Amino acid sequence: MKRLILIVFIAIVHFAQAQQQHPRAMVDYDFIFDRPFTTCEKKWVIFPKAADAKNYAFGYIYMDEQAGFTFRLQGAFYIDEDKNFILDSAATPKNSITNYRLESNTRLVALVPLIHYAQLKITAEPEWVKSYYTISHDEAYRDFRRGFNFNAARQCDSALVYLEKVYQKNPNYSGLTFEFVYACNELNQYDRSITILQEAIKNEPDNGMFYRELGYAYLGKKDYDDAITTYQKGIDVLGDKADSQKSEMAINLAQVYKFKGETDSYQEWGKKAKLWAPLNSAVYKHIVSLGF
Structure with missing residues (x-):
């Protein structure tokens, strides 16, 4: 996907x-x-x-x-x-x-x-x-920002080098969990991502980004049942608001149902994803490209 x-x-x-x-x-x-x-x-x-x-x-x-x-x-x-x-x-x-x-x-x-x-x-x-390049911040901050910027450039292997340094010293560093598991997911390190996110969600049960990445990790492992449960929970956590994050989880959920051969559920969630996506957003264009 x-x-x-x-x-x-x-x-x-x-x-x-x-x-x-x-x-x-x-x-x-x-x-x-x-x-x-x-x-x-x-x-x-x-x-x-x-x-x-x-x-x-x-x-x-x-x-x-x-x-x-x-x-x-x-x-x-x-x-x-x-x-x-x-x-x-x-x-x-x-x-x-x-x-x-x-x-x-x-x-x-x-x-x-x-x-x-x-x-x-x-x-x-x-x-x-x-x-x-004269930076007054501490080493952890420098490594975190470099990891963040390599993630943004979709160079997640390089990002993980720096994020690992921070994680080893302080796994609870602010903002680190999402960047770390995002890199892990992009590098197909799904088991590692799942372990970290399951613990993170216990501490932040309303963090939609965690459910999005956890669902993606389950999807990468073709664990479709857990992916469905996770995406549905993440969508519920986000409530009634319509935004790209909710829409992205919905279209990924639709794809899960497509892989399972459940056409009606695929269509249902694809339509919901389009309804929730901001017009002209990247996720909206992706959904339209799928025929919704």
Whole structure:
């Protein structure tokens, strides 16, 4: 089953636009656009250009502790017949800072070749970057935020590395349970997720997100009866309000009934899911794509 995107990012520009499926590597001039942005933290990168465009956009990727992976636009350049990188001053910010938050399916990038740093007037580490990585919080907070941001980028294997550190020291760290089990579920570690969530629900019986993730874990194990019970409980916990979380559990519940071959229940819960989903939300579009 396709997992719905749970994290919503803010605006992204045309050269970093999302695609319907995971972007493929591209070869353009001497560049090979084959690197996910999550592997380019604290690096200078180039985005692919349109076939009829002259300039390449380039800049620096860093992780903003609160906002996540961020691209700071440095400017634009073109390549002359001698393969020199020529800055386009008209397309280069002068007295302003232009940052873009990177989505989980942002296009693949290429690294700026070191031999062209001088032509682009950049250094390996820009002066401003140190202030962005000067963090006054404790180690647990830093690891938690990095885990959170890797989860948001759908790089859950990397997220779990940091979240594990926090979990080992303080399993009750604020906000940790959801991020931890979300990563476990994405990595098919369903038994671990179930164990943690069963205990967490005892302490927070009205936390809808816990039921959503627990139902997903049961669904991953094809334990359909427990998935049904969990999703129905989670929907009840959320009460009469209609929102994406309730709708997501409803459409997942519909899918469970579909797997069980119970067509009437599938249709019933699919219709409820659509009714509860906010218009134009990701979950609404997903439900419509299923024919409801």
